[in-house]
Amino acid sequence: MDGLRLDVSFVDYLILTIYFVTVLGVGFAARRAIKSSADFFLSGRSMPAWVTGLAFISANLGALEVIGMSANGAEYGMMTVHYFWIGAVPAMVFLGIVMMPFYYGSKVRSVPEFLRLRFNRPTHLFNALSFAVAQVLIAGVNLYALSLILQALLGWPLWLSIVVGAAIVLAYITLGGLSSAIYNEVLQFFVIVAGLLPITIIGLVKVGGIDGLFDKVRQSPLGEAGLHTWADTGGTDNPLGAHWIGIVFGLGFVLSFGYWTTNFAEVQRALSAKDMNAARRTSIIGAFPKLLVPAITIIPGLIALVTIQGLGAEEGDLIYNNAIPLLMRDLLPNGVLGVAVTGLVASFMAGMAANVSGFNTVFTYDIWQTYVRRHRSDGYYLRVGRIATIAGIVVGIGTAFIAAGFSNIMNYIQALFSLFNAPLFATFIVGMFWKRMSAWAGFWSLLLGFLASLTLYILHLTEVVHFNSDLEESFWGAGLAFVTAVVVALIVTPFTPGKRDDELRGLVYGLGGPTTSGEVIIASEKVWWRNPVLLGFIALALAVLLYIPVW
Amino acid sequence: MTDKDEEKVATAARLFDVRTVIGGLFLIYGLIVTLIGLFDGETELDKAEGVRINLWMGLGMLALGLLMLLWLKLNPPGPPRDPDVEDELPPDERAARES
Numbered sequence: 001m002d003g004l005r006l007d008v009s010f011v012d013y014l015i016l017t018i019y020f021v022t023v024l025g026v027g028f029a030a031r032r033a034i035k036s037s038a039d040f041f042l043s044g045r046s047m048p049a050w051v052t053g054l055a056f057i058s059a060n061l062g063a064l065e066v067i068g069m070s071a072n073g074a075e076y077g078m079m080t081v082h083y084f085w086i087g088a089v090p091a092m093v094f095l096g097i098v099m100m101p102f103y104y105g106s107k108v109r110s111v112p113e114f115l116r117l118r119f120n121r122p123t124h125l126f127n128a129l130s131f132a133v134a135q136v137l138i139a140g141v142n143l144y145a146l147s148l149i150l151q152a153l154l155g156w157p158l159w160l161s162i163v164v165g166a167a168i169v170l171a172y173i174t175l176g177g178l179s180s181a182i183y184n185e186v187l188q189f190f191v192i193v194a195g196l197l198p199i200t201i202i203g204l205v206k207v208g209g210i211d212g213l214f215d216k217v218r219q220s221p222l223g224e225a226g227l228h229t230w231a232d233t234g235g236t237d238n239p240l241g242a243h244w245i246g247i248v249f250g251l252g253f254v255l256s257f258g259y260w261t262t263n264f265a266e267v268q269r270a271l272s273a274k275d276m277n278a279a280r281r282t283s284i285i286g287a288f289p290k291l292l293v294p295a296i297t298i299i300p301g302l303i304a305l306v307t308i309q310g311l312g313a314e315e316g317d318l319i320y321n322n323a324i325p326l327l328m329r330d331l332l333p334n335g336v337l338g339v340a341v342t343g344l345v346a347s348f349m350a351g352m353a354a355n356v357s358g359f360n361t362v363f364t365y366d367i368w369q370t371y372v373r374r375h376r377s378d379g380y381y382l383r384v385g386r387i388a389t390i391a392g393i394v395v396g397i398g399t400a401f402i403a404a405g406f407s408n409i410m411n412y413i414q415a416l417f418s419l420f421n422a423p424l425f426a427t428f429i430v431g432m433f434w435k436r437m438s439a440w441a442g443f444w445s446l447l448l449g450f451l452a453s454l455t456l457y458i459l460h461l462t463e464v465v466h467f468n469s470d471l472e473e474s475f476w477g478a479g480l481a482f483v484t485a486v487v488v489a490l491i492v493t494p495f496t497p498g499k500r501d502d503e504l505r506g507l508v509y510g511l512g513g514p515t516t517s518g519e520v521i522i523a524s525e526k527v528w529w530r531n532p533v534l535l536g537f538i539a540l541a542l543a544v545l546l547y548i549p550v551w
Numbered sequence: 552m553t554d555k556d557e558e559k560v561a562t563a564a565r566l567f568d569v570r571t572v573i574g575g576l577f578l579i580y581g582l583i584v585t586l587i588g589l590f591d592g593e594t595e596l597d598k599a600e601g602v603r604i605n606l607w608m609g610l611g612m613l614a615l616g617l618l619m620l621l622w623l624k625l626n627p628p629g630p631p632r633d634p635d636v637e638d639e640l641p642p643d644e645r646a647a648r649e650s
Contacts, residue, residue, distance in 0.1 A: 011583065011587060014583065015580060015583065015584075018576070018579060018580070019576070022572065022575075022576050025572075026572055051569055183569050183572060186569050186573065187569070187572055187573055187576065190573055190577065190615065191576075194577075194580070194608065194611075194612055194615075197608070198599075198604050198608055201602065201604065202599050202600050202602055202604055205600045205601070205602055206600045330598075331598065331599060331600070332598070332599070332604070333591065333594075333595035333596075333598050333599050333604065333605060334587065334595070335583070335584045335587040335588065335591075335595075335605040335608075335609070336584060336604050336605055336608050339580060339584065339608070339612075
């Protein structure tokens with residue numbers, strides 16, 4: 001893979017090294033602040049909203065996202081913005097306005113813990129175990145992807161990058177827990193933007209501004225269709241092959257609400273906020289940068305499409321996934337090149353750190369403390385958390401080497417994970433708004449919804465059922481899981497005992513609780529720029545406005 | 552708690568504020584990249600389509616770093632608070648504390 005090798009100099013390595021030193025320094029500084037397990041797992045619930053908001057978006061802005069979305073930009077054109085706008089912003093606003101009062105107000109420490117209080121232990125255990133396994137697997141994939149990119153760009157051998165990446169993440173999470181994960185995510189957000197912005201700037205200069213870019217895209221194989229997001233969605237004859245109903249309900253509702261509102265690796269950032277209002281604003285503040293991320297991912301993807309001859313090959317250096325690395329090679333001089341490499345490395349490590357910090361919390365609180373060793377001292381669970389971190393990363397290294405054996409494992413894990421989130425979201429939303437839903441209905445909804453989507457996925461892999469693309473399968477699988485979970489809840493509830501009202505206070509809508517009544521959710525804060533509802537609607541309005549020029 | 556202890560806690564909180572970390576890192580990055588930008592030759596400029604990208608990005612990062620540190624100076628972190636007590640405060644007082 002010599003073709004991708006960057007011409008890195010001493011300065012670029014200096015910039016990368018300074019980053020590593022800073023990250024480790026944050027770990028050591030955070031260690032001094034940790035006195036209890038809540039400090040380690042929840043940052044002592046002390047973070048201001050802008051910090052948790054940026055961490056929220058950063059935990060998602062992993063390098064898989066940067067690389068993958070610029071690749072999609074080159075392959076599908078402007079329709080890729082659906083992943084950022086309709087596919088993220090409404091769900092993030094919904095999480096902040098409607099769901100966060102339940103999460104934060106009930107003082108749960110994790111998403112599975114909410115399930116235990118609202119439903120029962122089997123529901124809790126099923127969710128905690130599957131979440132823990134998925135997090136370790138995804139951490140391994142992040143690690144593997146990091147080592148692939150370092151091998152291609154810098155020529156580091158695979159094993160060396162895996163070990164260096166794992167060691168640094170291990171050091172700063174074991175030392176500083178969630179605080180250092182969150183601080184590094186905020187830092188990573190700025191480094192990624194600083195690294196990718198020069199690509200957009202120089203790229204646009206090269207193709208003659210945004211008009212020049214659009215002109216050249218029209219002459220590319222993608223054509224006029226690559227510049228529209230909704231215009232051709234009356235049928236499936238568009239680059240993404242998706243109908244607007246599929247985009248709105250599959251991507252915009254089931255997939256995105258499932259991912260953003262129930263994925264603990266995301267929600268954990270909001271739970272570490274210093275008060276209810278900051279927790280609610282976390283995902284809404286995150287929505288604003290999310291609106292603009294296409295400028296540094298999809299636009300470079302399009303620039304790569306029109307400036308790099310032969311991009312879009314099936315294999316080799318010119319695959320779509322290399323859009324950003326190729327532009328870095330062609331456009332960035334030493335200096336900003338070092339910042340861009342650092343941004344990519346940072347985003348892989350932060351993606352992995354998000355998974356690991358979600359894993360150690362769920363493992364310690366939800367599995368170890370609830371089912372294995374109860375009623376020990378807080379210091380005991382803090383130690384368990386640190387050991388779980390080490391174990392999680394070691395297993396992650398193992399799965400990284402397994403991942404190395406598959407060519408397309410990222411797609412599979414992402415699909416499996418997103419399918420798993422859809423029944424979870426259905427169970428949550430029914431359980432939060434329908435107080436009669438019984439404890440066992442929660443369990444069966446989750447299990448059967450998961451099995452329904454898994455079955456469809458296996459039928460897709462074995463080609464028994466035919467879909468146009470993996471993407472189309474994931475829309476249908478998520479929809480099926482959602483419907484199954486809701487139907488199962490409706491069927492099982494009448495036949496099983498419900499929970500008493502006083503057990504559900506603060507967990508279910510309409511049952512008192514200081515934080516979850518309708519008026520509190522809507523009113524909350526007088527100062528307009530601290531009002532989650534108002535900020536949420538501004539984010540939604542901006543998303544609509546941004547769609548207009550690329551209609 | 553003595554005055555000296557309180558001072559120590561405040562120093563630790565300021566050091567451990569995320570704005571210190573971002574401000575510090577971007578100050579250093581800004582200095583390095585601006586310096587390189589000043590000495591960029593023909594090859595670098597050609598590669599970047601004639602844009603003095605190192606200079607501009609360097610100055611940009613420098614500005615971000617200074618802004619973060621300025622923000623920290625104008626609005627230093629308060630003493631560590633007990634979150635359980637915080638929740639009991641009426642919204643008005645909480646707002647007053649935040650600003």
